[in-house]
Amino acid sequence: MMELTRKGEYAIRGIVYLASRPADQVCLLSDIAAAVDVPPTFLAKIFQQFSKIGLVKSYRGTGGGFILGRPADKITLLDVVEAVEGPIIPNRCVVNGIDCDRSTACNVHPVWMNVQSQVRGILGKVTLKDLAEG
Amino acid sequence: MMELTRKGEYAIRGIVYLASRPADQVCLLSDIAAAVDVPPTFLAKIFQQFSKIGLVKSYRGTGGGFILGRPADKITLLDVVEAVEGPIIPNRCVVNGIDCDRSTACNVHPVWMNVQSQVRGILGKVTLKDLAEG
DNA sequence: CTCAAAAGGACTTTTTATGTCTTTTTAGGG
DNA sequence: CCCTAAAAAGACATAAAAAGTCCTTTTGAG
Numbered sequence: 001m002m003e004l005t006r007k008g009e010y011a012i013r014g015i016v017y018l019a020s021r022p023a024d025q026v027c028l029l030s031d032i033a034a035a036v037d038v039p040p041t042f043l044a045k046i047f048q049q050f051s052k053i054g055l056v057k058s059y060r061g062t063g064g065g066f067i068l069g070r071p072a073d074k075i076t077l078l079d080v081v082e083a084v085e086g087p088i089i090p091n092r093c094v095v096n097g098i099d100c101d102r103s104t105a106c107n108v109h110p111v112w113m114n115v116q117s118q119v120r121g122i123l124g125k126v127t128l129k130d131l132a133e134g
Numbered sequence: 135m136m137e138l139t140r141k142g143e144y145a146i147r148g149i150v151y152l153a154s155r156p157a158d159q160v161c162l163l164s165d166i167a168a169a170v171d172v173p174p175t176f177l178a179k180i181f182q183q184f185s186k187i188g189l190v191k192s193y194r195g196t197g198g199g200f201i202l203g204r205p206a207d208k209i210t211l212l213d214v215v216e217a218v219e220g221p222i223i224p225n226r227c228v229v230n231g232i233d234c235d236r237s238t239a240c241n242v243h244p245v246w247m248n249v250q251s252q253v254r255g256i257l258g259k260v261t262l263k264d265l266a267e268g
Numbered sequence: 269c270t271c272a273a274a275a276g277g278a279c280t281t282t283t284t285a286t287g288t289c290t291t292t293t294t295a296g297g298g
Numbered sequence: 299c300c301c302t303a304a305a306a307a308g309a310c311a312t313a314a315a316a317a318g319t320c321c322t323t324t325t326g327a328g
Binding site: 108119126132 | 138139143146150211219220225241242245246253256264265266
């Protein structure tokens with residue numbers, strides 16, 4: 001369980017690569033796709049999602065491409081993963097707040113809440129800067 | 135991401151219900167399925183998986199049914215989840231040990247290792263006894 | 269021997285993942 | 299203004315996984 005999809009993996013590869021480039025240099029999607037070995041059309045969709053929420057900035061037309069939407073140390077792995085995979089929800093009932101639909105006193109619920117919070121904590125502390133260097 | 139499948143949810147519901155019954159009382163699958171509102175044929179498959187790894191013991195024929203394979207405080211949520219969902223692997227490369235196939239120095243890898251270990255830690259500390267009472 | 273129950277296997281249907289293709293918008297440069 | 303380069307958008311296509319059903323077989327008690 002809890003497996004990242006290929007989309008998520010591609011997303012990370014792509015944006016980490018972008019973070020590893022000079023911050024002011026606009027990168028072609030086709031170049032990124034080639035560098036990280038991801039189907040360009042698929043990566044395009046992913047970067048469109050990034051663009052919508054500001055993780056990257058896009059420029060169209062001749063000389064266009066992508067740069068990071070903010071400094072690499074201000075983008076976390078959590079941002080990236082949630083951008084393409086949706087929120088981190090180990091169990092559906094977590095979204096309903098405190099109570100499951102199954103029973104008023106569901107003992108499993110707080111466990112999932114705990115899992116969610118721990119995972120978010122871990123991913124939220126890792127930035128693209130961390131991932132791009134080293 | 136990280137969402138439990140319905141199968142996993144059913145599995146938990148079913149075995150927690152079983153754990154809430156008197157330990158020596160054999161339970162019919164059909165009764166369990168009705169009690170936790172899961173398609174009986176589907177739950178049957180799940181309990182077959184449980185049975186194979188000893189989480190439950192099954193008895194065939196007249197008067198048959200299921201009981202827990204060991205005391206409720208010796209079965210963890212991790213046991214149950216991994217029984218039906220497979221091992222907890224946030225990213226494929228975690229299984230290959232220390233190195234990703236993508237690059238020799240993948241900085242993302244230790245993060246997934248950390249996630250895996252945290253989640254396993256949380257789920258491994260919750261037993262069916264905890265979940266069945268209260 | 270018969271009936272009740274789980275086990276096993278083959279199947280179907282639905283949903284999600286993983287892409288591709290084509291058209292449209294935007295922008296730069298002559 | 300026109301041409302070309304690039305991302306955006308949307309409609310498809312295919313494949314894999316999830317979710318569930320159905321039928322047959324095995325096992326056991328009475």
